[in-house]
Amino acid sequence: MATTRYTGYRSFSYLEPGRDYAEFTLAAEIDRLPTHDLGLSADEEARADRILSENIAISLHDHPVRLPAKTEEELFAWNREARLAYGYEGLSRSGLDAVFDNLGWGACESRNGWKWDDVITDLGMRFCDFAHQDYVLRAESVGDIRRAHAEGRLAVVAGLEGAALIENEVDRLDVLYGLGVRQIGVAYSDANSLGGGLREHRDGGLTSFGRKAVRRMNQLGIAIDLSHAGDRTALDVIEASDKPVLITHAGARGLWDTPRMKPDEVIRACAESGGVIGIEAAPHTTVSPDHRRHTIESVMDHFRYCADLVGIEHVGFGPDTFFGDHLGLHHAMSEKLGVAEVVTSGPRYEPVEHVAGLENPGECFRNVTRWLVKHGYSDADIVAVIGGNALRVLEKIW
Structure with missing residues (x-):
């Protein structure tokens, strides 16, 4: 395991819990569940460790916060406090050099995306926590990611899963860029002023305002994410964008027919733009006909499908995981917001109760690398999919 700069910092340790903020019992970052055994030999384990330590690994989408231990009962009270504890220790063991993190948590309170004031609060709270430690750094350029790798640190890219919060004010994109946001999704499942989300029965495509927003994101250097966009909107964005686009966390609908997965047409168009699709691992999303019990095996079925479809140079990973009970989070949000149909x-x-092998941000990239080693992939291909492909695209976008 590579040496990291992490020295034991815990979120908000500059304050007194119970006095300065409400305290919740949080999920463990380490050993919450048994280790997933992929059956590697000692030599294979050594090779996987070497590849991961010597090369840049980038998660295109994760939520590296610690959920409440009683997720369904406490989720919304915990979220309203806006002090989401980061999984620093778990991340220090992950092998990651960079992670794209959705830093606006207003989605837990609103079905139609995030509210402007809530997101500014979320960003400020997270960055305040970052400012009191020396392991995580805010990544605003490719150079920051390279520096994190060289220094044994973790670069966190601030992202938002949907653009509803900008409403019809394109200059809000400039404000978000100024605050450090470097990736934004066009729509978070529901339609907004930019275009349609994947939950819509009739996707009207990218709006005129959406085209202005795409142009502005290109000009600023904000990566555009299509993970939760509707199919027509996704294709319109790709056509309108002068830069490559990302599908940070999804899978192949040709393998598993749900709205949350992307059809071949969209995956191909993303690749033709020069972009990358990050393979998702949230519970009950990237299931496959050969592995209907969601584990690392079904997730990697989607990886192979996409690599065969568009080439391994256009595939990466955006596991979309938490430290804690992700399925409990889905249950709580479904009950409050009525969004169960996207998952079920x-x-x-x-x-399943969890996705074996890809359950949290601390284990995903180690197990992906192990799986690729076990299945005979070359060093060059493994380096590409764990971070090289993402880095190449970011150099063009940023």
């Missing part, structure tokens, strides 16, 4: 629609699958 589609072919029949075998329910």
Whole structure:
């Protein structure tokens, strides 16, 4: 395991819990669940460790916060406090050099995306916590990611899963860029002033305002994410954008027919733009016909499908994981916001309590690298999919 700069900092340790802020019992970052055994030999383990330590690894989408231990009962009270503890220790063992993190948590309170004031609060709270430690750094350029790798640190890229909060004010994109945001999703499942989300029965495509927003994001250097956009909107964005686009966390609808997955047409168009699709691992999303019980095996079925479809140079990983009970989070949000259909629609699958092998941000990239080693992928291909492909695209976008 590579040496990291992490020295034991815990979120908000500059304050007194219970006096300065409400304290919640949080999920463990380390050993919350048994280690997933991929059956590697000692030599294979050594090779996987070497590849991960010597090269840049980038998660295109994760939520590296510690959920409440009683997720369903406490989620919204915990979220309203706006002090989301970061999983610094778990991340220090992850092998990651950079992670794209959705820093606006207003989605937990609003079905139609985030509110402007809530997101500014979320950003400020997270960055305040970052300012009191010396392991995580705010990444605003490719140079920051390279520096994090060289210094044994973690570069966190501030992102937002949807653009509803800008309403019809394109200059808000400049404000977000100024605050450090470097990646924004066009729509978070529901339609907004830019275009349609994947939950819409009839996707009207990118609006005139959406085209202005795409142009401004290109001009600023904000990566555009299509993970939760509708199919027509996604294709319109790709056509309108002068720069490559990202699908930071999704899978292949040709393999698993749900709205949350992307059809071949969108995956191909993303690749033709020069972009990358990050393979998702949130519970009950990237299931496959050969592995209806969601584990690392079904996730990697989507990886192979996309690599065969568009070439391995256009595929990466955006696991979309938390430290804690992700399925409990889904249950709580479904009950409050009525969004269960995004997760549960589609072919029949075998329910799981967690995605074995890809359950949290601390284990995902180590296990992905191990899986690729176990299945005979070359060093060059492994280096590309764990971070090289993402880095190449970011150099063009930023």
